[in-house]
Amino acid sequence: MDDHPSIETSITISTDVNLVSVHELFEHTQDIFNLIAQRAFEIFEARGSMHGNDLGDWILAESELLTPVKFHLSESGEQLIARAEVRGLHRQEINVSLEPRRLSISGKTESRGEKGSEKHPHSHRHAQLMFHVIDLPCEVDPSKAKATFNDGRFEIVIPKVVCAKSVGA
Numbered sequence: 001m002d003d004h005p006s007i008e009t010s011i012t013i014s015t016d017v018n019l020v021s022v023h024e025l026f027e028h029t030q031d032i033f034n035l036i037a038q039r040a041f042e043i044f045e046a047r048g049s050m051h052g053n054d055l056g057d058w059i060l061a062e063s064e065l066l067t068p069v070k071f072h073l074s075e076s077g078e079q080l081i082a083r084a085e086v087r088g089l090h091r092q093e094i095n096v097s098l099e100p101r102r103l104s105i106s107g108k109t110e111s112r113g114e115k116g117s118e119k120h121p122h123s124h125r126h127a128q129l130m131f132h133v134i135d136l137p138c139e140v141d142p143s144k145a146k147a148t149f150n151d152g153r154f155e156i157v158i159p160k161v162v163c164a165k166s167v168g169a
Contacts, residue, residue, distance in 0.1 A: 018095045025097040025104050032106070032131055036061045069105070069132045080140055080158045087152040088128050094154060098142040100161070104133045105154065 020028070039061035040054070047053065070085040082103055086094060089107040097104040109128040139161040147156040 018092065020095045020097050022097055022099060025095070025106065028095060028106055029131070032066075032129060035129070036065055039065055065129050067128050067130045069130055071105075071132055071134065073134060073136075075137070075160075078160050078162065080136060080138070080160060082134070082156045082158070084132065084154045085152060086130060086149075086154050089130060089152070091149040094130075094149065096147060096154075096156070098140075098145055098156070098158065100139045100142060101136050102133065103136060103156065103158075104131075106131045 036058065040057040043057040043060055044050075044054070047057075067088070072083045074081050074083075084105055086105070086107060089109055093109055094105065094107040107128075107130040136158075140158040141161050142158070145156055145158040147154070149155075
C-alpha cells in the first residue's frame with residue numbers, strides 16, 4: 001500500500017463539496033453501471049425478453065437514469081477553469097475527483113418521487129444521477145485547486161503544472 005496521502009485530499013474546497021478518491025470514484029462508477037444494467041434488464045423484460053436489442057436497452061436505460069450535464073472547460077493563463085451546471089443536486093450530493101490529467105464529477109439525489117412498480121420495487125427511475133469525466137488537455141496541480149458551488153453551478157479552478165523547458169537542442 002502507498003503511505004502517501006492521495007492528491008485528492010489536498011484540494012482546497014471553499015464549500016462542502018465532497019472530494020472523493022479515485023478508488024471511491026471507481027466504486028461509484030460500478031454502482032452507476034449496476035443501476036444501468038438493472039434498468040436495461042427491466043426494459044428487456046418489458047419487451048417480452050426478446051433478444052437482439054441489448055445496446056438499445058442499455059442506451060434507453062442510460063437516458064432514463066443519467067441527467068445530462070452542461071459542462072465547459074476553458075483555459076485562462078496558467079489555469080484551467082471547469083464549470084458544470086448540476087441543477088437539482090445539493091452540494092452534499094456532488095462528488096469530485098481530481099487527478100493530474102482527469103476531472104470527474106458525479107452525483108446522486110435520493111428518490112423524491114414515487115417508488116418503482118410492484119414488479120420492480122427497487123427501480124431507481126426517480127433518483128437523479130449525474131456522471132461526467134473529462135480528460136484534461138494538460139497536467140494540473142490538484143493540490144492547489146479551488147472549488148465552489150453556488151445555485152446549481154459548480155466551478156473548479158485548477159493551476160496548470162509548469163514544466164521546465166529543456167536547455168539545448
